[in-house]
Amino acid sequence: MGLDVGSVLSKMNISSASDHTSVVSMNLFVALLCTCIVIGHLLEENRWMNESITALAIGLCTGIVILLTSGGKSSHVLVFSEDLFFIYLLPPIIFNAGFQVKKKQFFRNFMTIMLFGAIGTLISFGIISFGAINIFKKMNIGSLEIGDYLAIGAIFSATDSVCTLQVLNQDETPLLYSLVFGEGVVNDATSVVLFNAIQSFDLTHINSSIALQFVGNFLYLFIASTLLGAAAGLLSAYIIKKLYFGRHSTDREVALMILMAYLSYMLAELFYLSGILTVFFCGIVMSHYTWHNVTESSRITTKHAFATLSFVAEIFIFLYVGMDALDIEKWRFVSDSPGTSVGVSSILLGLILIGRAAFVFPLSFLSNLTKKSPYDKIELKQQVTIWWAGLMRGAVSMALAYNQFTRSGHTQLRGNAIMITSTITVVLFSTGVRHFSVLVVVWVLWDVCMVRRTGP
Amino acid sequence: MGLDVGSVLSKMNISSASDHTSVVSMNLFVALLCTCIVIGHLLEENRWMNESITALAIGLCTGIVILLTSGGKSSHVLVFSEDLFFIYLLPPIIFNAGFQVKKKQFFRNFMTIMLFGAIGTLISFGIISFGAINIFKKMNIGSLEIGDYLAIGAIFSATDSVCTLQVLNQDETPLLYSLVFGEGVVNDATSVVLFNAIQSFDLTHINSSIALQFVGNFLYLFIASTLLGAAAGLLSAYIIKKLYFGRHSTDREVALMILMAYLSYMLAELFYLSGILTVFFCGIVMSHYTWHNVTESSRITTKHAFATLSFVAEIFIFLYVGMDALDIEKWRFVSDSPGTSVGVSSILLGLILIGRAAFVFPLSFLSNLTKKSPYDKIELKQQVTIWWAGLMRGAVSMALAYNQFTRSGHTQLRGNAIMITSTITVVLFSTGVRHFSVLVVVWVLWDVCMVRRTGP
Numbered sequence: 079m080g081l082d083v084g085s086v087l088s089k090m091n092i093s094s095a096s097d098h099t100s101v102v103s104m105n106l107f108v109a110l111l112c113t114c115i116v117i118g119h120l121l122e123e124n125r126w127m128n129e130s131i132t133a134l135a136i137g138l139c140t141g142i143v144i145l146l147t148s149g150g151k152s153s154h155v156l157v158f159s160e161d162l163f164f165i166y167l168l169p170p171i172i173f174n175a176g177f178q179v180k181k182k183q184f185f186r187n188f189m190t191i192m193l194f195g196a197i198g199t200l201i202s203f204g205i206i207s208f209g210a211i212n213i214f215k216k217m218n219i220g221s222l223e224i225g226d227y228l229a230i231g232a233i234f235s236a237t238d239s240v241c242t243l244q245v246l247n248q249d250e251t252p253l254l255y256s257l258v259f260g261e262g263v264v265n266d267a268t269s270v271v272l273f274n275a276i277q278s279f280d281l282t283h284i285n286s287s288i289a290l291q292f293v294g295n296f297l298y299l300f301i302a303s304t305l306l307g308a309a310a311g312l313l314s315a316y317i318i319k320k321l322y323f324g325r326h327s328t329d330r331e332v333a334l335m336i337l338m339a340y341l342s343y344m345l346a347e348l349f350y351l352s353g354i355l356t357v358f359f360c361g362i363v364m365s366h367y368t369w370h371n372v373t374e375s376s377r378i379t380t381k382h383a384f385a386t387l388s389f390v391a392e393i394f395i396f397l398y399v400g401m402d403a404l405d406i407e408k409w410r411f412v413s414d415s416p417g418t419s420v421g422v423s424s425i426l427l428g429l430i431l432i433g434r435a436a437f438v439f440p441l442s443f444l445s446n447l448t449k450k451s452p453y454d455k456i457e458l459k460q461q462v463t464i465w466w467a468g469l470m471r472g473a474v475s476m477a478l479a480y481n482q483f484t485r486s487g488h489t490q491l492r493g494n495a496i497m498i499t500s501t502i503t504v505v506l507f508s509t510g511v512r513h514f515s516v517l518v519v520v521w522v523l524w525d526v527c528m529v530r531r532t533g534p
Numbered sequence: 535m536g537l538d539v540g541s542v543l544s545k546m547n548i549s550s551a552s553d554h555t556s557v558v559s560m561n562l563f564v565a566l567l568c569t570c571i572v573i574g575h576l577l578e579e580n581r582w583m584n585e586s587i588t589a590l591a592i593g594l595c596t597g598i599v600i601l602l603t604s605g606g607k608s609s610h611v612l613v614f615s616e617d618l619f620f621i622y623l624l625p626p627i628i629f630n631a632g633f634q635v636k637k638k639q640f641f642r643n644f645m646t647i648m649l650f651g652a653i654g655t656l657i658s659f660g661i662i663s664f665g666a667i668n669i670f671k672k673m674n675i676g677s678l679e680i681g682d683y684l685a686i687g688a689i690f691s692a693t694d695s696v697c698t699l700q701v702l703n704q705d706e707t708p709l710l711y712s713l714v715f716g717e718g719v720v721n722d723a724t725s726v727v728l729f730n731a732i733q734s735f736d737l738t739h740i741n742s743s744i745a746l747q748f749v750g751n752f753l754y755l756f757i758a759s760t761l762l763g764a765a766a767g768l769l770s771a772y773i774i775k776k777l778y779f780g781r782h783s784t785d786r787e788v789a790l791m792i793l794m795a796y797l798s799y800m801l802a803e804l805f806y807l808s809g810i811l812t813v814f815f816c817g818i819v820m821s822h823y824t825w826h827n828v829t830e831s832s833r834i835t836t837k838h839a840f841a842t843l844s845f846v847a848e849i850f851i852f853l854y855v856g857m858d859a860l861d862i863e864k865w866r867f868v869s870d871s872p873g874t875s876v877g878v879s880s881i882l883l884g885l886i887l888i889g890r891a892a893f894v895f896p897l898s899f900l901s902n903l904t905k906k907s908p909y910d911k912i913e914l915k916q917q918v919t920i921w922w923a924g925l926m927r928g929a930v931s932m933a934l935a936y937n938q939f940t941r942s943g944h945t946q947l948r949g950n951a952i953m954i955t956s957t958i959t960v961v962l963f964s965t966g967v968r969h970f971s972v973l974v975v976v977w978v979l980w981d982v983c984m985v986r987r988t989g990p
Contacts, residue, residue: 382832386792
């Protein structure tokens with residue numbers, strides 16, 4: 079075969095040193111992933127821990143070790159790549175969420191989800207951007223343009239579905255799960271429209287025609303993305319049913335399902351649609367139609383293979399966020415003025431809290447007006463959980479912040495460096511600390527519900 | 535969620551154009567993969583076609599279309615990357631081969647496999663290198679160094695296991711399958727030793743101590759790689775049995791198996807061992823121990839998930855080889871002297887034929903001397919098939935040729951360009967044309983065996 083001839087040959091070339099470094103970091107990363115799974119499993123009995131928090135903690139520890147061994151020069155093992163995140167890690171997570179979602183619950187709350195995802199995100203975006211413009215301009219944090227402030231609004235009004243999936247349990251709290259997760263998915267379409275709007279419209283003079291265009295854009299994006307996902311799912315079902323009828327081949331079926339799902343995501347990206355929305359609906363349609371046309375072993379394989387892919391991708395993201403949080407380059411600027419950085423992070427956290435409260439409670443009230451059955455209404459305690467659970471900012475916020483505030487992995491400007499470190503602080507705080515509190519809230523709420531339902 | 539914000543934001547940056555180009559080529563590639571599976575399935579009844587040949591043909595057609603639409607400038611869609619091939623595509627194929635191999639048959643023929651893989655490859659390497667040095671030096675094909683000639687010997691004496699897996703059927707011809715495929719795996723360790731030897735020893739003065747060192751190196755590499763693979767497999771079995779006992783979690787088990795297998799491959803690369811040998815034995819040990827310690831659904835999932843991964847990786851390779859074969863840059867030099875290129879390709883094919891014949895028939899004779907049962911002996915017809923089936927040069931040869939004769943994807947020197955195009959010619963010829971003839975030989979042979987066994 080001569081496989082290793084490749085690596086041996088490459089050692090003759092100039093690129094030898096960097097090649098072997100990447101092999102070393104791949105080894106480290108895969109070994110850490112295994113460790114996370116094993117430790118996450120050992121801590122399974124403990125309700126306060128799971129693989130994500132383990133991965134975050136292990137990532138942080140590894141970052142510290144690398145920082146110390148490299149003499150404080152670097153904690154980088156892999157350079158953060160948006161492509162890696164958006165093209166490889168995110169699609170399986172969202173697809174699997176669509177594939178395993180409880181469809182009945184999801185579609186029953188569809189209007190509320192749309193309300194939260196579309197109107198709610200706009201309200202939150204407005205409040206955070208407005209707050210950032212007014213507060214940060216008075217602070218000494220370097221040069222930021224109007225586009226940067228609006229980007230801050232968009233970055234921090236985007237709910238992190240990946241985190242949400244980790245904290246809320248579909249079986250224990252189906253209503254909360256479908257509301258918060260569904261909001262996160264619809265949210266994506268809103269964000270795309272928002273950014274298009276920032277680019278193309280003059281936002282200082284908003285009039286009714288621009289608002290109409292905005293609504294039209296959103297509807298087009300939402301409908302087109304959904305239809306594309308549904309079409310990909312239906313096409314896969316048709317192909318598998320028509321062609322493979324009577325003479326099933328498991329490997330081909332599974333390969334075709336994975337490839338078609340991935341194709342739908344990439345097509346959405348190609349046409350500037352929302353890939354998340356598309357692959358989510360593709361997952362729903364595939365679990366409803368395609369899955370019932372394949373062999374029994376294909377069913378078991380796809381169900382577990384998709385879950386495994388999503389599981390590994392999630393751990394990968396958290397491990398990475400933990401490892402990257404200590405990158406020395408970003409913190410260099412902050413060390414000159416630690417007070418400013420703490421201030422910015424606190425203000426951002428405060429703005430997120432206010433922005434989210436400003437739409438969850440009023441919109442829940444509106445939603446409750448339309449529901450007749452008391453079981454469909456969103457109680458105050460549940461509203462608090464929705465508010466609190468959706469506060470988490472994770473890998474998606476990180477990726478967006480990197481995109482907006484860095485140029486090819488480096489942060490030169492002071493303002494940008496502070497924004498990156500503040501994002502990391504918010505992400506670590508919200509994932510690490512808030513994770514526990516959400517668990518407490520959900521747990522108490524669930525116990526209350528159980529007592530009331532089984533009580534006298 | 536704001537996923538697409540990433541892509542929208544990136545469109546603001548300078549890198550916008552290249553980003554969208556890569557999305558377009560990803561779309562094209564995934565769509566072509568789907569097409570290959572569907573067409574390959576439709577042609578399933580036809581014994582002469584399979585997914586690989588379909589992928590090769592579709593790749594060639596796509597290459598032509600791109601060449602025509604780009605006005606003859608380029609047929610590149612994805613730039614060939616060895617990393618992609620050696621780090622992502624090859625490991626799942628070899629691991630799956632180990633996972634699904636018939637262990638009894640494999641270990642019964644172990645000595646013959648070792649003989650073919652170690653001694654045979656050396657004989658073949660010697661003949662091809664010697665022939666290349668003597669013939670090519672007299673031809674006008676530009677400057678090639680002694681290292682280049684030895685590399686040609688190594689590249690073309692490496693059997694392509696991926697092609698072999700496609701042509702030989704484990705159930706129909708178990709003896710041939712295990713011999714040819716096993717040879718390919720052992721072959722890899724030999725190649726690594728060969729290249730180390732080329733680098734570190736003075737080959738013009740071979741004496742007994744250098745030969746001993748050579749044998750010692752080979753044994754070290756073979757034993758270390760095998761032990762590493764077996765250790766990774768056993769460790770995964772131990773972890774899954776000890777930790778997951780009684781409270782099984784399918785996703786974690788599957789994730790751990792995949793990650794451990796991959797880790798073994800990367801560790802072998804890290805320690806300059808043979809990754810192919812390691813991951814092959816890891817597959818054997820995992821299917822023998824780990825697989826029996828997991829839940830029923832994990833068993834079904836891993837069996838089909840590994841097969842699917844390997845299946846998709848194979849199609850990917852053949853599609854790529856087909857698409858890349860028409861890259862205009864490489865053929866530019868050749869068009870000046872088409873006669874030379876045809877000559878070089880023919881000479882290489884001839885040398886491969888001779889080099890392989892020079893060890894298959896003598897070594898089969900030796901192997902037969904040690905066997906007592908007539909059923910274990912390798913008949914002349916089977917020897918012809920082994921000789922013929924192992925002639926195929928595929929993606930591995932391509933990757934090695936690219937590595938040796940190109941610098942970051944470009945071919946500047948005339949001699950190098952001719953070597954690349956000759957490799958492509960040999961690969962296309964051997965995969966396309968010889969594929970059919972091997973099928974004929976195997977088919978006739980199988981019929982003969984069947985008739986003899988079931989006959990009077």
